[in-house]
Amino acid sequence: MTERQRRDPDALIRRAKRGNPDADQHFLVDGRVLDRIPGYLPGEADRSHLLEVGGGAGALTDRLLSVGDQVTVVERDSELAAFLREEFADDIAAGRLTVVAGDALEVPLPDFTACVSNLPYGASSELAFRLLPEQRPLVLMFQREFAERMAADAGTDEYGRLSVTAGHYADVEVVETVPPTAFSPRPRVDSALVRCRPREPEYTVPNEEFFLGFVTACFTQRRKTMRNAIRNTAHISGLDDPEAVVVAADERLMSRRAGNVSPAEFAELAALAWEVGEP
Secondary structure: OOOOOOOOHHHHHHHHOOOOHHHOOOEEOOHHHHHHHHHHOOOOOOOOOEEEEOOOOOHHHHHHHHHOOOEEEEEOOHHHHHHHHHHOHHHHHOOOEEEEEOOOOOOOOOOOOEEEEEOOHHHHHHHHHHHHHHOOOEEEEEEHHHHHHHOOOOOOOOOOHHHHHHHHHEEEEEEEEEOHHHEEOOOOOOEEEEEEEEOOOOOOOOOHHHHHHHHHHHHOOOOOEHHHHHHHOHHHHOOOOHHHHHHHOOHHHHOOEHHHOOHHHHHHHHHHHHHHOOO
């Protein structure tokens, strides 16, 4: 693939005439960060069809076209989508770029091989959990707090439902923190890049939807012991007989709080709940 002349991020924003924090638009303009982002893809990642959610003014799109055979950008802002089609008309004509105008939570996603995106903060959680089940390598920009919770280990303050759910699909790590000065307009918080390497979990669950719902239920009462969390959240987990789960489970586990229960232990509990709790 021939080396491309990289577009200037600030010039792209000027041409696009966009950038509205009230619309959750914070464009990455630090060229050094932009240049590093594609390199965070795992070495073994298939780069034949890269997906970008939230193309903005196209600075990251430009970098992805340098490393991917084909790129699809999904952009919710119709004016930005039109700008991208004009700015990258040559790449579209060459069949290397597709611009989809629409909400990535609603439009069909292409059969992508990896996803690299500066996600809109307001939809970070929903977008992450649309992408993770696809079992593709991901490099995603989030608010730093969200990123750290996503990658947290059991027993840490950041560990929670997000950690268990993300870790169910992939090995998750924070690979770089990014200051507000790297964006225009500047957000009020630090950001961070997260790399997700898809893999099967080290445990088995009887039903994935039930497992994830059970975890969510328990963390709604993270300050309670697991015993009380299971009893108090049957309306969320769907258990008809939560008491049967409490009675059958290991007493030591029931005395702990959700923040100190590992994903494998949650899986063990979910399997027991599926068997005796009559979900």
